[in-house]
Amino acid sequence: MNWMDTIENNNSVEPIEFNVVKVDHNISLAEAIQLSVEKSGYEVEFIETFYGIEMDIKIPFLVGTEDDMINVNITRDDYTITIDIDIRRPNTIEEKLDILEYVNDNNGFISFSWNNEEELSLISIWMSRERLDAVDMLLEHRLINIEMGNAYVNDDKELIQEKLAQRGELEVYRDEDLEFNLSGEWNATHGFEYRYILRDINELINAIQEERENILRFT
Known part of the structure; x- marks a missing residue:
């Protein structure tokens, strides 16, 4: 079988979607995402880092191995969702x-990228967005402006429109200098950022599932 041959795969891939879970107590973003993942029957591990919170969502055979997982890294300024897939050199x-x-x-x-290092070769599939409080700072300092048409933050006007509509609810983070939705000081499930992050995780997983056969030809 040569490099470009299509690999037959008899395993059917059911669509995966994590849904918002409503709770009545204060939890962090990571805890809210964890509840959504576990409700769908998957495991998640997360640790606090110096910069924020890192989560590993375990989805066996999302591409081709039992160890497949999605990494979600949430900092004060942005969040990144990534999967790294080992391929043949x-x-x-x-x-x-x-x-x-x-x-x-x-x-x-x-985004899709190829990393070819001495010990390993992999394709990374990832997306990244500014956090909403980072968007708030840009709005506060007039570095983005809806009316002038330069409102894109990672190509997402919708995020900024949502931010403008909910701006009053976010003032507590500036006033109390909280780690926005990382600390658990605020009920994350009442917030729109939880929905944004969960939506983006679902979009990345959907893209991976759609590209699964194309990726497998490189493994």
């Missing part, structure tokens, strides 16, 4: 060009 120029063409054709809000 290319041995020829043609194989390298095949990979480069594939990842370059898939660079939008959900």
Whole structure:
């Protein structure tokens, strides 16, 4: 079987979607996401880091192995959702060009990139957004402006419109200098950022499932 042969896969892939869970007590973003993941029957581990919170959502055979997982890294300024997929090291120029063409054709809000290091070769699928309080600071300092048409933060006007509509609810974070939705000092499930992050996790998983057969030809 050569590099570009399609690999038959008899395993059907059911769509995966994590839904918002409502709770009546103060929890952090990570805890809210954990409840959504576990309600769907998957495991999640998270640890607090110096910069924020990092989560590993375990989804066996999302691509091809039992150890497949989505990483969610939430800091004060942004959040990034990533999966790294091990692939075979290319041995020829043609194989390298095949990979480069594939990842370059898939660079939008959900980005595909190829990392080829000495010990390993992998395709990363990822997306990143500014946190809402970071957007708030940009609005406060007039670095983005809806009316002037330069309101894009990671190409998402919807996020800023939502931020403008809910701005009063976010003032507590500036006033009390809280780690916005990381500390558990506020009920994250009443907030729109929880829904945004969960939506983006679902979008990334959906993109991975749609690209599964294309990715498997490189593994």
